[in-house]
Amino acid sequence: MIELIHITKRFDHTVAVDDVSLKIDGGEFCCLVGTSGCGKSTTLKMINRLIEHSEGEIHIDQKPIRSFREDVLRRRIGYAIQSTGLFPHWTVARNIGLVPRLLKWPKSRIDTRVEELMSLLGLSMADYADKYPDQLSGGQAQRVGVARALAADPDILLMDEPFGALDPITRETLQLELRDLQARLGKTIVFVTHDMDEALRLADRLVVMHEGRIVQQGHPLQLLREPANDFVASLLGGEDRGLKEAALLPVSERMVPLGAGGVARERIDQTASLREALSVMLWRRVERLAVVDDDDIPIGELNFRRLVGARVND
Amino acid sequence: MTDVLTRRWLMPFVWCALLLVGCLAMSLFEPVFRWLEPDSRDVVYARVDFLVLLGRHLLVVTIAAALATLLGVLGAIAVTRPAGREFLPLVAQVASLGQTFPPVAVLALAVPVLGFGTLPIVVALLLYGLLPIVRNTLAGIEGISPSVLEAARGMGMTGGQILRQVELPLAAPVILAGIRTSVTINIATAALGATVGSSNLGDPIISGIVNGNTAYIVQGALLIALLALAVDSVFARLSSR
Secondary structure (H helix, E strand, C coil): CEEEEEEEEEECCEEEEEEEEEEECCCCEEEEECCCCCCHHHHHHHHCCCCCCCEEEEEECCEEHHHCCHHHHHHCEEEEECCCCCCCCCCHHHHHCHHHHHCCCCHHHHHHHHHHHHHHCCCCHHHHCCCCHHHCCHHHHHHHHHHHHHCCCCCEEEEECCCCCCCHHHHHHHHHHHHHHHHHHCCEEEEECCCHHHHHHHCCEEEEEECCEEEEEECHHHHHHCCCCHHHHHHCCHHHHHHHHHHHCEHHHCCECCCCCCCCCCEEECCCEHHHHHHHHHHHCCCEEEEECCCCCEEEEEEHHHHCCCCCCC | CHHHHHHHCHHHHHHHHHHHHHHHCHHHHHHHHHHHCCCCCCCCCCCCCHHHHHHHHHHHHHHHHHHHHHHHHHHHHHHHCHHHHHHHHHHHHHHHHHHHCCHHHHHHHHHHHHCCCHHHHHHHHHHHHHHHHHHHHHHHHHCCCHHHHHHHHHCCCCHHHHHHHHHHHHHHHHHHHHHHHHHHHHHHHHHHHHHHCCCCCHHHHHHHHHHCCHHHHHHHHHHHHHHHHHHHHHHHHHHCC
């Protein structure tokens, strides 16, 4: 659990972060969003003391972070950044094994761990272990960056726009993998991004920052439905919020049992989002979709009225 | 394997061989020097054996280079640490100044204080050779991508670990290039030592100037040039790995 208690950060005379309080529970995926210069990266870096806070206290598992030595604290917290920061003179395997080596793990344990992480992130040992960072694509390098951050099995992972420099397809793949990884490993993740779709897709808790302050925080759906002010509303997509909300809800949420009218011709997977369902309807020019399970067997139906959530009397 | 080895070390080997031939068998070329300097009685410098002069020359340059490397690299490291960063502009400027100061002037100033002999020339070479090393070490360390350093800190490496495992290895090629420049310049500059009583390959040159013997001058210059080329080719070999 990470707790920021009335944190302020001043650089000379400018206030970068202004009296921020935030509690992130264990196993939570917390996204800090906001425009450039809103203090989200500064807030993140104060957690592993890359930037020292000026006022207030930051606690990790009830202990103030200043009660640890800086390097000891950082070895307990995974850290991944946009430009990866991989060491260009080290191989992939050596880069990944960095923190375990700092922690003086025995060599055999480091080797096993590196192998484990590489397979976890879909990097084949034979192909990549001995490569150097400049031989990797952006997506591969970022996978290595994430593997390195996870190497010593930290409870907390800090990620500063890790996928910001990747192409949309690679980015989406990595987002899904990260989400999956977090669900399996139960890490607490603090993730900074200015890509709202990314934040909505990943976050359990979305924290919107503006001019050094937290404007609103909560579950993505809650923020979409009840934005605290116009800034949050426009940041979350303005008029597009309906689509963004639809992207977060699965088809199964709005489907109805199969009716007497026969199975609709167009199909949609039950795990697809309402947004995808809407897109299929628009594309195929139909009002009804058959909802199918993993084996492509119809289990329900979704019609347009249900999809948009229209009330019965409208 | 041996093939690669020969090819890689071919140039250093060639220059070293030529240098040795020059030192051991200068008298073979006596007819050439006779033609160059028909009026003198002796046309091949023989007061001291060339090999001895070469040894002294190398010794002076090596000592000066070792000291310059030690001071230069340590100095540059010191001013790139958080605690010493204030002094970075000062050190960079002083190092530049060191090279604009002519070595002859350093010698002239050093002799009254340090006396004649090897010491003043070592000091002059040290000062003169410091700049390329300081400048390149600074450039090498400052040139490391900030994200690499941020990651290193973020992973929990201590300052010492970052210096040893990240900064120095990444800056090494640039630092080596600085040492190479420094040493090559100083091999030529060391010849000045002969004017203050430090005997080396500059002796034939000074002696040639004093006695009006062009052949001596050519012999000294030739050997110094060969030495510079030999050492430079060794550095080239080391840095292109």
